[in-house]
Amino acid sequence: MDTISFTPIGVIRTPFTTLDDMPIQPAGAQDAAGEILLREEFAEGLRDLDGFSHIHLIYHFHRSSGYDLKVVPFMDTVERGLFSTRAPRRPNLIGLSVVRLESIEGTVLRVRGIDVLDGTPLLDIKPYVTKFDAVPADRFGWLDRNADKAETLRSDRRFTG
Amino acid sequence: MDTISFTPIGVIRTPFTTLDDMPIQPAGAQDAAGEILLREEFAEGLRDLDGFSHIHLIYHFHRSSGYDLKVVPFMDTVERGLFSTRAPRRPNLIGLSVVRLESIEGTVLRVRGIDVLDGTPLLDIKPYVTKFDAVPADRFGWLDRNADKAETLRSDRRFTG
Numbered sequence: 001m002d003t004i005s006f007t008p009i010g011v012i013r014t015p016f017t018t019l020d021d022m023p024i025q026p027a028g029a030q031d032a033a034g035e036i037l038l039r040e041e042f043a044e045g046l047r048d049l050d051g052f053s054h055i056h057l058i059y060h061f062h063r064s065s066g067y068d069l070k071v072v073p074f075m076d077t078v079e080r081g082l083f084s085t086r087a088p089r090r091p092n093l094i095g096l097s098v099v100r101l102e103s104i105e106g107t108v109l110r111v112r113g114i115d116v117l118d119g120t121p122l123l124d125i126k127p128y129v130t131k132f133d134a135v136p137a138d139r140f141g142w143l144d145r146n147a148d149k150a151e152t153l154r155s156d157r158r159f160t161g
Numbered sequence: 162m163d164t165i166s167f168t169p170i171g172v173i174r175t176p177f178t179t180l181d182d183m184p185i186q187p188a189g190a191q192d193a194a195g196e197i198l199l200r201e202e203f204a205e206g207l208r209d210l211d212g213f214s215h216i217h218l219i220y221h222f223h224r225s226s227g228y229d230l231k232v233v234p235f236m237d238t239v240e241r242g243l244f245s246t247r248a249p250r251r252p253n254l255i256g257l258s259v260v261r262l263e264s265i266e267g268t269v270l271r272v273r274g275i276d277v278l279d280g281t282p283l284l285d286i287k288p289y290v291t292k293f294d295a296v297p298a299d300r301f302g303w304l305d306r307n308a309d310k311a312e313t314l315r316s317d318r319r320f321t322g
Contacts, residue, residue, distance in 0.1 A: 004221050004282070005164045006253040042252065044230035047242030051302025058219070058255055060165050069205040081208030083286040086293075091203065092167040092284045094219055096257070098296050121165070123253045125244040129304055132247075134295040135259050141212025143290055 008121035010038035012059060014114050019063065022155045023115040034099070034114035036122060038107040050104045054128035060121040061093040074155060075146040084141055098128050169282035171199040173220060175275050180224065183316045184276040195260070195275035197283060199268040211265045215289035216272070221282040222254040235316060236307040245302055259289050
């Protein structure tokens with residue numbers, strides 16, 4: 001299939017400069033403050049975004065490379081199929097997080113609950129809309145017993161590739 | 162900034178072959194059935210995914226091109242900043258939907274509530290986990306008054322580029 005090319009629209013600044021002590025989900029990073037520095041050329045596209053309390057960030061796992069189709073997730077002790085996990089080493093190195101939007105000044109967005117490495121290239125911002133994004137999910141596979149661990153677990157180097 | 166390249170991991174088959182009558186959000190496509198045809202080489206990565214009731218699909222808006230930083234969204238009548246919308250014409254043509262996972266047979270995933278064009282290239286699958294993905298959002302900007310329209314509105318050609 002054809003290759004699709006994307007160019008970062010900005011960069012995400014966070015307190016997490018190494019993989020050794022990073023939250024693995026926003027649930028473990030409730031208070032972690034970060035900044036999104038959007039490229040100036042996209043400034044006009046931020047209009048109206050400050051009306052939203054939360055936003056999706058879609059970004060590039062720039063410190064990962066390669067992938068395995070079976071992985072032992074941070075939140076488990078046995079191998080799981082890659083697509084049943086959020087592991088950063090994936091065929092396409094795309095990450096997804098929902099964060100709280102606190103303010104926008106010019107092309108700088110202040111956010112809370114950020115769980116990515118400092119310097120992460122940002123690919124897209126989309127508004128979080130409960131009506132579209134909060135679905136009545138009722139089965140969470142292997143995460144049923146493990147999702148609570150996200151609040152305390154930190155990453156390690158298993159996904160640097 | 163550097164260009165990042167992705168290669169589709171599969172394709173999404175849906176009943177929507179033209180932009181003229183497509184739901185604009187899964188909320189408007191509750192019963193629309195679709196299939197994800199994953200490339201065979203990724204089959205092993207599907208293990209454990211059938212334990213999840215819902216999944217995120219990240220895909221390429223392959224029928225869109227270019228973008229405007231101000232757009233009149235399907236759900237509104239005035240111009241909004243692009244990043245406060247889900248409009249498919251964006252600097253990076255990346256789409257995000259949450260769908261219900263009904264079954265997996267081999268590399269074919271049956272899903273419900275699909276809102277993308279037939280033939281859409283799939284970039285990633287991630288499990289939907291309420292604990293991570295359903296946040297206590299309380300402000301929805303211009304969509305506060307308009308999100309309900311997603312259940313009945315259909316797309317048109319304004320975003321083909």
